[in-house]
Amino acid sequence: MAAIYKVSYVVSGGEHPGAILNTDHRPKKGDVVKLGRKPFQVIEVFDLIPPRGEFRYLHATVKPAESKNSS
Amino acid sequence: MGYLELLGSVELFEGASEEELKMLASICRELTYPSGEVITAQGETGDELYIVQVGFVEVIRASASPGVAPRTVVNLGEGQIFGEMALVDHGPRSATIKAASDPTNVLVIHREDFERACEQNHRLGYIVMRNIAADLSFKLRHRNLTGR
Secondary structure (H helix, E strand, O other): OOOEEEEEEEEOOOOOOOEEEEEOOOOOOOOEEEEOOEEEEEEEEEEEEEEEOOEEEEEEEEEEOOOOOOO | OOHHHHHHOOHHHOOOOHHHHHHHHHHEEEEEEOOOOEEEOOOOEOOEEEEEEEOOEEEEEOOOOOOOOOEEEEEEOOOOEEOHHHHHHOOEOOOEEEEOOOOEEEEEEEHHHHHHHHHHOHHHHHHHHHHHHHHHHHHHHHHHHHOO
């Protein structure tokens, strides 16, 4: 069975409390993820604790994603 | 995704056999909430464990200081559990949980069904309790990283 990635997303700066969720792929630097209602860009990913069974435990630092409309 | 496959992808049940997953599926019920609706309220008594199936929930803590507004401490997405503290220690709900997406689907397990399942199958009881402990540990690590 494919790995399941349990990710602790921490937002750099700002007041957003971050999120914990499962994904079916390992997030990587530059990815844009939606945490609740807002999009964020991944700036750092590392393994938080050793894997257990099918689960991989990751930490990702993210920042608010820049709007495509901003100049 | 089928119901069994879904339960198999939830960390709470990591290590459970297919037969055990079928038994757990039989004690789960599915509920849907609109965005903004309160699912559990801080301070209330709680008899149920929840698993986020689709969407996000907000975990909101009221401040002990008067005049300080409640704040969201984390968002929980697919596969995450909440309500486990009250289930294990029988204490009041430690936070308010609010649906944060449309729709927000959760699976619910009642304490009596949960405890009966663990008592009837000690292996499963060990697996689920170990996974609850691991989940609480992960949440603490997330909180520690948030505060760095």
